Amino acid sequence: MTLSVNLGNARLLRAYRQMRLIREFEERLHVEIATGEIPGFTHLYAGQEAIAVGVCEQLTESDYIVSTHRGHGHCIAKGCDVGGMMKEIYGRKDGLCHGKGGSMHIADMTKGMLGANAIVGGGPPIAVGAAIACKLRGNRFVSVAFGGDGSANQGTVFEAMNMAVVLRVPAIFVLENNGYSEHTGAAYAVGSGDLAGRARGFGMPAECIDGADFHAVYDAMGRAVARAKNGEGPSTIEATITRYYGHFEGDPQNYRAKDEVARLRVTMDCLKRFRERAALDHTVAQAELDAIDVEAVALIDAAVRDAKAAAPPVEADLYSDVYIQY
Amino acid sequence: MPQLTMRDALNQALHQEMARDERIIVLGEDVSGGAGGTSGEREASGGIFGVTKGLLPKFGEGRVIDTPISESAIVGAAAGAALAGLRPVAEIMFADFVGVCMDQIYNQIAKFRYMFGGKSTCPVVIRMAMGAGMNMGPQHSQTIYSLLTAVPGLKIVIPSNAYDAKGLLIQAIRDDDPVIFFEHKALYPRKGEVPENAYTVAFGEASLVRQGEHVTVVAIARMVPFAERAIDALAKEGITCDLIDPRTTSPLDEETIIESVEGTGRLVIVDESPPRCGMASDIAAIVAQKAFHSLKRPIIQVTPPHTPIPFAPALERLYVPGPPRIEAAIRQALKDE
Numbered sequence: 001m002t003l004s005v006n007l008g009n010a011r012l013l014r015a016y017r018q019m020r021l022i023r024e025f026e027e028r029l030h031v032e033i034a035t036g037e038i039p040g041f042t043h044l045y046a047g048q049e050a051i052a053v054g055v056c057e058q059l060t061e062s063d064y065i066v067s068t069h070r071g072h073g074h075c076i077a078k079g080c081d082v083g084g085m086m087k088e089i090y091g092r093k094d095g096l097c098h099g100k101g102g103s104m105h106i107a108d109m110t111k112g113m114l115g116a117n118a119i120v121g122g123g124p125p126i127a128v129g130a131a132i133a134c135k136l137r138g139n140r141f142v143s144v145a146f147g148g149d150g151s152a153n154q155g156t157v158f159e160a161m162n163m164a165v166v167l168r169v170p171a172i173f174v175l176e177n178n179g180y181s182e183h184t185g186a187a188y189a190v191g192s193g194d195l196a197g198r199a200r201g202f203g204m205p206a207e208c209i210d211g212a213d214f215h216a217v218y219d220a221m222g223r224a225v226a227r228a229k230n231g232e233g234p235s236t237i238e239a240t241i242t243r244y245y246g247h248f249e250g251d252p253q254n255y256r257a258k259d260e261v262a263r264l265r266v267t268m269d270c271l272k273r274f275r276e277r278a279a280l281d282h283t284v285a286q287a288e289l290d291a292i293d294v295e296a297v298a299l300i301d302a303a304v305r306d307a308k309a310a311a312p313p314v315e316a317d318l319y320s321d322v323y324i325q326y
Numbered sequence: 327m328p329q330l331t332m333r334d335a336l337n338q339a340l341h342q343e344m345a346r347d348e349r350i351i352v353l354g355e356d357v358s359g360g361a362g363g364t365s366g367e368r369e370a371s372g373g374i375f376g377v378t379k380g381l382l383p384k385f386g387e388g389r390v391i392d393t394p395i396s397e398s399a400i401v402g403a404a405a406g407a408a409l410a411g412l413r414p415v416a417e418i419m420f421a422d423f424v425g426v427c428m429d430q431i432y433n434q435i436a437k438f439r440y441m442f443g444g445k446s447t448c449p450v451v452i453r454m455a456m457g458a459g460m461n462m463g464p465q466h467s468q469t470i471y472s473l474l475t476a477v478p479g480l481k482i483v484i485p486s487n488a489y490d491a492k493g494l495l496i497q498a499i500r501d502d503d504p505v506i507f508f509e510h511k512a513l514y515p516r517k518g519e520v521p522e523n524a525y526t527v528a529f530g531e532a533s534l535v536r537q538g539e540h541v542t543v544v545a546i547a548r549m550v551p552f553a554e555r556a557i558d559a560l561a562k563e564g565i566t567c568d569l570i571d572p573r574t575t576s577p578l579d580e581e582t583i584i585e586s587v588e589g590t591g592r593l594v595i596v597d598e599s600p601p602r603c604g605m606a607s608d609i610a611a612i613v614a615q616k617a618f619h620s621l622k623r624p625i626i627q628v629t630p631p632h633t634p635i636p637f638a639p640a641l642e643r644l645y646v647p648g649p650p651r652i653e654a655a656i657r658q659a660l661k662d663e
């Protein structure tokens with residue numbers, strides 16, 4: 001099992017780069033959405049980056065993930081092309097899903113990214129299915145279901161967890177507890193408030209960790225992956241975190257204390273935490289991280305520019321990829 | 327008469343009915359919002375589309391219930407509360423999420439009255455926002471009323487304007503049977519004259535939105551204002567149509583449709599649901615059976631293609647039938663070869 005203390009300079013830089021890229025992607029979307037050029041509604045992942053990256057840095061392209069409506073971070077962390085994602089969000093023909101899916105449905109099977117999902121609780125059963133495939137192939141790979149605190153109230157999630165235990169499949173449930181499901185607090189909607197405890201109730205180990213700490217996520221995931229590959233079955237990781245924006249872009253957030261986000265941006269910033277840790281243990285130089293920050297801005301600039309210039313789908317695309325026509 | 331949006335008309339109906347009958351409860355995700363939040367603002371939402379605004383401050387937490395994300399339990403709890411004497415109005419935020427709670431709708435509430443030998447009623451209303459037009463993608467844009475119209479035991483209501491929305495919702499709440507109440511998202515801002523007082527619009531009575539002599543057009547929900555535009559444009563050329571809005575697809579006012587077809591001999595049906603086993607094909611079948619000899623031309627169905635609903639605006643625009651397609655269909659119905 002690889003733990004974060006064993007990560008070399010290159011791997012740490014990669015992790016930081018992924019987190020920074022997600023942050024930049026989302027912060028930029030926040031700006032671009034305000035211009036009205038991006039269709040539909042979009043849920044930003046900013047603030048939660050360390051969870052997607054800590055989890056996916058333990059995975060390869062042959063491992064599977066299943067994502068949620070708030071999926072951009074999971075996609076980037078799993079290696080989806082940022083340019084293709086941006087085009088998808090703009091509804092372009094060259095988007096990762098040819099503009100058919102949009103922000104809530106980005107998928108890339110070649111990266112083991114089995115799809116973002118706009119149905120809360122829709123993903124975990126699918127992840128269990130992929131885990132059955134992994135088990136049949138000798139538990140060399142694992143399947144991860146991302147979900148929020150709100151999703152943990154959905155029966156489909158309970159069913160998936162229990163089935164994963166019963167079938168002893170290499171599934172890992174990652175519950176990102178950001179305190180809210182839409183406009184309702186987890187303090188109200190999650191009876192007992194203990195997501196990990198629920199998972200334990202189904203008969204699997206569950207860890208509670210600080211979701212703004214890349215190292216903590218990475219290590220917890222390392223333990224879950226090791227267990228899964230050892231044929232010991234599923235695990236759950238509950239990561240406490242916050243989201244920097246509203247539920248969707250345009251959400252007035254009347255349910256949040258006025259200073260909440262500003263405060264948490266200081267105390268719960270995975271990038272800042274990563275830098276502080278690097279400064280302490282001298283694993284990577286601050287200058288290297290600064291260079292990544294600059295590079296991320298350029299990458300996202302290019303992605304947005306290309307997406308804006310890209311062509312929309314045409315009429316024939318409406319009828320493609322559907323099996324039967326009438 | 328005051329002009330209200332469909333959203334406000336629905337909101338007014340809920341306020342008036344809840345004040346009239348204390349057995350009425352409202353339950354769903356974020357129907358008030360703010361519970362467990364950090365701002366202390368208890369009604370932080372009032373429903374994601376604002377339809378349940380102001381209910382919590384007026385009627386309290388006992389009757390205005392924010393639920394966890396648990397659609398099966400929402401509909402099931404509404405069913406149980408109804409059996410126990412309450413009159414629940416449940417909200418499924420988007421009609422697409424019916425996929426999660428289909429059993430409670432299909433096997434439970436729809437069957438109680440019949441299956442229990444008439445010993446129970448199930449006065450549940452399940453409201454849900456539906457429809458394309460806002461680029462919300464394949465899992466947040468469906469209409470699904472055709473699917474649920476196919477279920478015996480359910481009443482299916484689909485208003486197209488503010489006046490009908492209010493009257494139909496009040497009727498739905500007072501009705502002793504389960505009612506699925508569809509609200510087209512793109513129609514929430516549509517304004518119309520709405521009387522201040524409470525009133526009902528009966529189920530199974532279509533509304534004749536336009537009166538004409540050449541073609542019968544049947545349209546549902548957002549297709550009604552689209553058909554109005556097409557018909558009004560054609561009127562300038564002297565082509566006039568009956569425009570029938572069924573308002574409820576179960577029960578369906580067959581009589582009004584058939585009477586009109588007997589007069590015009592030509593029928594265009596405009597439906598935002600997919601073409602197979604949908605309301606358009608259902609109405610076409612009824613007319614073919616009951617008014618075959620009145621038809622001068624084949625029935626024309628204007629529907630989306632048999633595909634999921636695409637996200638990209640460029641595709642969604644093509645997916646949703648609009649006034650130009652409706653106009654073309656009416657012209658085609660008038661061509662006599």
Ligand SMILES: Cc1ncc(C[n+]2csc(CCOP(=O)(O)OP(=O)(O)O)c2C)c(N)n1
Nearest residue numbers: 070118119120148149150151180181182423
């Ligand atoms: C079945 C279903 N019910 C409701 C919704 C509407 N909805 C979308 S996201 C969301 C909240 C999800 O909360 P959580 O799981 O905590 O994820 P977060 O948004 O915090 O990332 C809700 C209620 C949905 N998309 N699907």
Ligand SMILES: [Mg+2]
Nearest residue numbers: 148149180181
């Ligand atoms: Mg949440």
